[in-house]
Structure formats: structure tokens, C-alpha cells
Amino acid sequence: MASFFSSTRSGDVQTVTLQKPKQHNVLNPDDMAALQKVFDDLAKDRSIRVLILTGEGKSFCAGADLGELKDYNFGANPLENLTNAIENFPCPTICRLNGGVYGGGTDLALACDFRVGMAAMKCFIPPARIGIHYHPVGMARAVARLGLGSAKRLFLALDTLEGPELKDIGFLDYLVADAVELDQKVEALAAQMTSLAPLSLSGMKATFNDIAWQAFDEQAALERQVICLESDDFAEGRAALSEKRPPRFTGS
Numbered sequence: 001m002a003s004f005f006s007s008t009r010s011g012d013v014q015t016v017t018l019q020k021p022k023q024h025n026v027l028n029p030d031d032m033a034a035l036q037k038v039f040d041d042l043a044k045d046r047s048i049r050v051l052i053l054t055g056e057g058k059s060f061c062a063g064a065d066l067g068e069l070k071d072y073n074f075g076a077n078p079l080e081n082l083t084n085a086i087e088n089f090p091c092p093t094i095c096r097l098n099g100g101v102y103g104g105g106t107d108l109a110l111a112c113d114f115r116v117g118m119a120a121m122k123c124f125i126p127p128a129r130i131g132i133h134y135h136p137v138g139m140a141r142a143v144a145r146l147g148l149g150s151a152k153r154l155f156l157a158l159d160t161l162e163g164p165e166l167k168d169i170g171f172l173d174y175l176v177a178d179a180v181e182l183d184q185k186v187e188a189l190a191a192q193m194t195s196l197a198p199l200s201l202s203g204m205k206a207t208f209n210d211i212a213w214q215a216f217d218e219q220a221a222l223e224r225q226v227i228c229l230e231s232d233d234f235a236e237g238r239a240a241l242s243e244k245r246p247p248r249f250t251g252s
Contacts, residue, residue, distance in 0.1 A: 003019070005017060005018050005034075005035060007042070011194070012049035013048075013049065013190050013194065014042055015051070017055060018055035020056075021056045021057025021059075023062070024057065024102070026064070027061065027063065027064060027079075028065040032079055032081070033078050033082075039082070046198070046251055049091055049198055050091060050094065050193050051092070052096050054095070058100065059102070060095070060100065061102070061108055062102045063079075063102055063103025063104030079138065080135050083107045083138065083141070084111070086108060090202045090205075090206075091202055092205060093113045094189055095109040095112035097109060097115060097117035097172070098179070099118075099121055100123065101122075104138065106125055106154070107135075109171075110145045110146075114173045115173050115174075116172070117172045117174075118176055119164060122160055122161070123161050124161070125154045128156065128158060139151065139155065142155070144212045145170065145171070146171060147169070150171075196249070197228070197237060198251035200233070206224065207221045207224060233247075233249045236249060236250075
């Protein structure tokens with residue numbers, strides 16, 4: 001296992017933790033490739049109901065190691081490949097923002113389905129300060145998640161935003177006061193989603209992502225709908241509703 005991150009399991013929840021706290025969890029191309037492989041491998045494990053991405057230290061992630069940009073193959077951008085793997089992960093993903101998020105680290109966060117952060121956290125995206133054009137897929141993701149105006153504030157005006165304003169523009173889905181509340185909220189959100197039907201969540205997530213990218217495929221969405229309607233979980237959900245008990249979904 002690579003030393004700059006950990007991947008641990010608790011029940012139905014998988015947690016991937018960045019572990020370069022002294023470097024604000026900055027990632028070089030090899031790091032990104034290794035993390036992408038982890039996400040690709042974990043995506044094959046359909047027993048995972050929720051995945052949490054977080055970091056150690058004062059920052060969640062400071063993005064790409066700028067000293068190694070010369071090693072990037074922009075025809076196969078490692079940050080783009082990593083964030084795509086996160087966004088397309090089959091089950092819901094939660095970004096537990098343990099601290100500030102900067103540069104490409106914002107793209108890791110935006111690739112997750114949900115972001116939970118603290119009031120004191122900060123976010124800024126500095127490519128224009130050092131003469132870089134940010135990778136286009138990340139810019140498109142920022143516009144899809146935040147809207148054009150908020151994306152321009154971060155990329156062109158280089159506004160530094162703190163927790164409350166990040167919540168206002170939609171970067172954060174949930175804003176909490178401190179680390180204790182952060183853990184409580186992330187655990188509660190994960191517990192809520194692990195109790196739901198996996199096929200429903202994965203199917204609707206895929207459809208929502210298609211809509212966000214303006215690539216809505218009605219036929220694909222209808223096929224996902226049929227899969228759910230023909231599933232054992234739908235039968236279990238109806239039985240549980242009739243018997244007034246919590247359902248026991250298996251993802252089949």
C-alpha cells in the first residue's frame with residue numbers, strides 16, 4: 001500500500017484518506033495514478049455502499065505538485081483521470097473536508113457527490129497566479145456544480161472563499177462548526193445512504209451525472225429504471241413497507 005494514503009473499511013463504508021499532512025496532501029502524477037487505481041479497484045467491489053474521501057492535517061488537498069508539472073502528459077492528464085474515476089464511482093461518495101482545499105484539490109472534492117466542510121475552512125484556485133490554464137474537464141465540472149459566475153470568481157478573480165460562502169455558492173452541501181460536528185455529519189450521512197437501495201442510488205447517480213454534463217441518455221436511464229423494478233430489492237422494499245419494518249437491501 002502506498003504510504004501517502006490509506007484505504008480502510010468499516011461495515012458497508014470505505015474510507016480513502018490522504019496522508020501527506022506536512023505537504024497539505026499535495027499530489028504528484030504518480031500519486032494521482034495510484035489513487036486512480038485504488039478507485040478503479042474499489043469500484044469493482046459492489047458490497048461498498050458509500051465511499052468517504054478525506055485527508056489528514058490542516059488541509060484536505062492542495063492539488064497538484066506544481067514542481068512536477070513538466071512530467072504531466074496532458075493528453076492523459078492524471079488529475080482528470082483521477083477525478084473522473086471519483087465522479088463515476090458506482091456508489092455515493094462523500095468528501096469529508098478536514099481543512100482547506102486548494103487548486104486541483106477542489107476538483108477532487110467537486111467530483112464527489114457530497115461535500116461536508118467546516119466554517120473555518122478556506123478555498124482558492126491559483127492557476128492564473130502562476131501562468132497555468134486549468135485542465136478543461138475540471139473547469140467544466142466547476143461550472144456544472146457551481147454555475148458560471150461562481151466558477152469565474154474562483155478561477156479568474158482568485159477569490160478566497162471560507163466555509164459559509166462555500167455553502168452559499170453550492171460548493172459545500174453541508175456546513176458544520178468544527179471537527180466533532182464534521183465527523184457526526186459525515187457518519188450520519190453515510191449511515192442514511194447505506195440503509196437505502198444500492199441499485200436505486202447507483203442508477204440515479206449515473207443519471208444525475210449525465211444530466212449535469214448535458215449528456216442525458218433517456219434510454220440508459222430507462223434501462224436503469226427497469227433494473228430496479230426487476231430487482232430483489234424492489235420486492236424487499238415493498239414487503240418492508242407492507243410489514244412496517246426497515247428494509248434489508250442486498251443490492252440485487
